[in-house]
Amino acid sequence: MKSQSNAREIALKILYQINEKGAFSNIALHKGLRNFNGKDVDRTFITELVYGTVKWKITLDWVINKYSSRKVNNIDPWIRNILRMSLYQVMFLDKVPPFAACNEAVELAKIYGSRGTSGFVNGVLRTILRNLKNIVYPDIKNPEDYLSIKYSHPTWMVKRWIKNFNLTFSEQLCKANNNIPPLTVRINTLKTTRDHAIELFEKEGLKVNKGRFLDEALNIQNIPSIAGLTSYKEGLFQPQDEASMLVSHILAPQAGQLILDVCGAPGGKSTHIAQLMRNKGKIIVRDIFKHKLKLVDMLTRRLGINIIQIQEYDARVLDEDLINKADRVLVDAPCSGTGIIRRKPDIKWTRQEKDLEALVRLQKEILKVSSHYVRKGGYLVYSTCSLEPEENEEVVKNFLESNDSFIIDDISPFIPIDLKDEIKDGFLRTFPHIHETDGFFIARLKRL
Structure with missing residues (x-):
């Protein structure tokens, strides 16, 4: 639990840079993890917290606004990001017990907030937990609000997609945008073959599937850090969709x-x-x-x-x-x-x-x-x-x-x-x- 507590604090600092300072998520995440010496599982957890919280920001803010006495935009930036990150765990991560996410949020609020903010954080999250199964999103009769809030996309974007495509297409697109994409790599055929690369990846403990369309494409799972792989250092592949x-x-x-x-x-x-x-x-x-x-x-x-x-x-x-x-x-x-x-x-x-x-x-x-x-x-x-x-x-x-x-x-x-x-x-x-x-x-x- 202590290592995950540290991971949450690192994720919070990264989120602060992204949401409050305008940093790009991939760059901020890379910087945040650069000097992190924790386990691979904690690096993965930090990455998931950061990308998940950024991805679902509109939905998270909408839920917070429904159950908070203060609107999101009026909440201290550090506390705002603590609430978002913790609510993301409660709503979207089955592997994180809700009570653990709430407790850790309270502890972070004691460090990054002023007097009384930990009680505010505890109150908001506990209220949301009690009402989690009763949250009602906007009706599909208002398609722009429905897609925007349910799938966390800006209104202008879903409005354009509904116009250019249709509602069903746009909803499926929004859903797909919120999925975690596979790590797809291009095999460097100047140095190796696909079959040989698959053998090397499996020896490195990775699960590998062939790409959907192209011979030089592979999808890799169970990969904690690309840069640490011998096959990467030797130039046998390059990440590319x-x-x-x-x-x-x-x-x-x-x-x-x-x-x-x-x-x-x-x-x-x-x-x-x-x-x-x-x-x-x-x-x-x-x-x-x-x-x-x-x-x-x-x-x-x-x-x-x-x-x-x-x-x-x-x-x-x-x-x-x-x-x-x-x-x-x-x-x-x-x-x-x-x-x-x-x-x-x-x-x-x-x-x-x-x-x-x-x-x-x-x-x-x-x-x-x-x-x-x-x-x-x-x-x-x-x-x-x-x-x-x-x-x-x-x-x-x-x-x-x-x-x-x-x-x-x-x-x-x-x-x-x-x-x-x-x-x-x-x-x-x-x-x-x-x-x-x-x-x-x-x-x-x-x-x-």
Whole structure:
């Protein structure tokens, strides 16, 4: 119990950084665990507390507001996060006894709150416990409130999805976003085979399943820390979702070609492209952020790739030296990220609907500039991890309307047969609740 008490305090500090200081959850979690010397089970517990509390924030706040004499926004930030974290354990973690979660919350309130706050925390949580089975969510007749509060998504987001898809689709999507995604990895076929990698993983005590669509994809369970695995240090695999892997397959690079990845950091797709090229040819990987390019360099070294050239460059600025030179160009555009919420739940709180307008302008600008680099007869792939049509179909269609030297190319030869029915208007979309992958949009364009 003492180790879990320490774990809860660490989780609380991480949550404070995320919710009150605006830190990204993955970065704050990494920093919080960096000097933690506890057991793997405690690291896992901390991770679960952090991501779960962030993920369910709207639902947790709604329940607290129903049973608290003070509204969530008027509660001291430390106490607010203690309540959220403890209520998450009570509502969503069967393995944590409710009385233990309440007791630990009271102890944390004594440390991080003022006089009397521990009694306030105890009172709120005990009241919720007594009424837990009687909580009534908004009626489905008010679909936006229903989805927002029951599945903890911002109203603007579910409103858009109901409009663009439908209510049933949106509810299934919200459910999937709250599931814990599998750890999917890409086997580095430059160094090993899938069967050999499976043997190594099993020797390291991991449970492994083959991916749903791609031969180089594996799903791994029972993994406390990726960086500690010998197989990871030796560059035998790289974490990457199958939808993200599909982008490189649709680009279909060939050995010996010149490939340009204009928004390439942190390097997952670029290194996959190198793998498909059998490490023969040249890949120019560009990004505007120097610190992200360092991650590309580290990744290529670990995976044993030597055909990638890293350049700090703004994709909005035309590079005349590369006009008509590239066999393939990848525009994996900056986007809202609404397709990867299950992996990065704080996207729900850091993104606003007003962000889309600026993102769309940026995407159009990058796509227009990048098209100049494609040689005649070459190909350009445009992809995002967004579910929003404005960032996807509408960007590509807008580009094609003003550029008659490109056409939509057939994606079907480059994707698994199970996905061919998913092609609509020449574009491929994946969704968490349908394909058990991240949500992606992919278009392949050919220069005439």
